[in-house]
Amino acid sequence: MNKKKKLFELRKNYTQGGLSLHQVLPDPMAQFNLWFEQAMFAELIEPNAMTLATSNALGKVSARVVLLKEVDERGFVFYTNYNSRKSQDIEENPNAALVFLWLELERQVRIEGKLEKVPPEESDTYFKSRPRESQIAAWTSDQSKEIETREKLFDNFSALKEKYKESQIPRPPHWGGYVLKPSEVEFWQGRPGRLHDRILYVRNDDNRWDRKRLAP
Numbered sequence: 703m704n705k706k707k708k709l710f711e712l713r714k715n716y717t718q719g720g721l722s723l724h725q726v727l728p729d730p731m732a733q734f735n736l737w738f739e740q741a742m743f744a745e746l747i748e749p750n751a752m753t754l755a756t757s758n759a760l761g762k763v764s765a766r767v768v769l770l771k772e773v774d775e776r777g778f779v780f781y782t783n784y785n786s787r788k789s790q791d792i793e794e795n796p797n798a799a800l801v802f803l804w805l806e807l808e809r810q811v812r813i814e815g816k817l818e819k820v821p822p823e824e825s826d827t828y829f830k831s832r833p834r835e836s837q838i839a840a841w842t843s844d845q846s847k848e849i850e851t852r853e854k855l856f857d858n859f860s861a862l863k864e865k866y867k868e869s870q871i872p873r874p875p876h877w878g879g880y881v882l883k884p885s886e887v888e889f890w891q892g893r894p895g896r897l898h899d900r901i902l903y904v905r906n907d908d909n910r911w912d913r914k915r916l917a918p
């Protein structure tokens with residue numbers, strides 16, 4: 703029973719699969735899509751949840767979870783408030799890292815690269831696809847700023863709901879997407895006895911991907 707165990711006694715042996723340099727696909731985006739499909743097929747909760755780590759100009763690091771909303775040849779897209787703490791970091795330093803943890807599959811994917819804003823039209827298209835309530839919420843919340851009470855948030859929400867009750871809700875200028883353009887992608891598969899498999903892809907000077915095995 704986990705409840706009675708001490709933290710240091712929690713231990714799981716990983717046995718579900720393996721990864722070899724020859725078995726993985728040559729392009730890490732294709733390999734990511736394959737693993738993502740498998741995470742979807744396994745019906746994991748929010749398989750598109752990923753930890754995003756950023757750092758400000760002084761090298762102070764912060765991390766939070768965001769949702770992957772698009773993955774294509776450019777990289778990994780998520781949406782957020784352009785005035786948030788993370789966006790302030792990104793203004794100062796575009797280098798960032800992402801981590802997906804698919805524990806039920808004993809898998810982790812780590813990605814490093816640079817962040818860029820997606821074109822405004824792309825943010826518009828995604829914003830239009832969101833439920834109305836989420837669209838209003840994007841206007842309501844001054845993300846990462848201190849607020850006095852939860853009620854103020856609700857009052858704000860209600861006022862905006864009223865304002866837009868008979869019209870389409872435009873995308874707030876301070877809300878949109880970022881794409882992380884990867885320079886490194888690592889696939890981790892848990893193996894028995896802590897001898898895990900790690901395959902790292904690194905983008906080389908010819909814009910192609912080299913891959914190597916790392917020690918666990």
Ligand SMILES: Cc1cc2nc3c(=O)[nH]c(=O)nc-3n(C[C@H](O)[C@H](O)[C@H](O)COP(=O)(O)O)c2cc1C
Nearest residue numbers: 751766767768769780781782783786787788789846
């Ligand atoms: C499962 C999950 C999904 C989330 N998705 C997003 C998201 O897509 N975009 C976003 O801005 N915040 C998202 N958040 C909230 C962020 O973790 C974070 O609280 C927020 O972006 C403010 O971060 P910041 O102050 O570091 O900028 C999510 C949180 C969780 C737990």
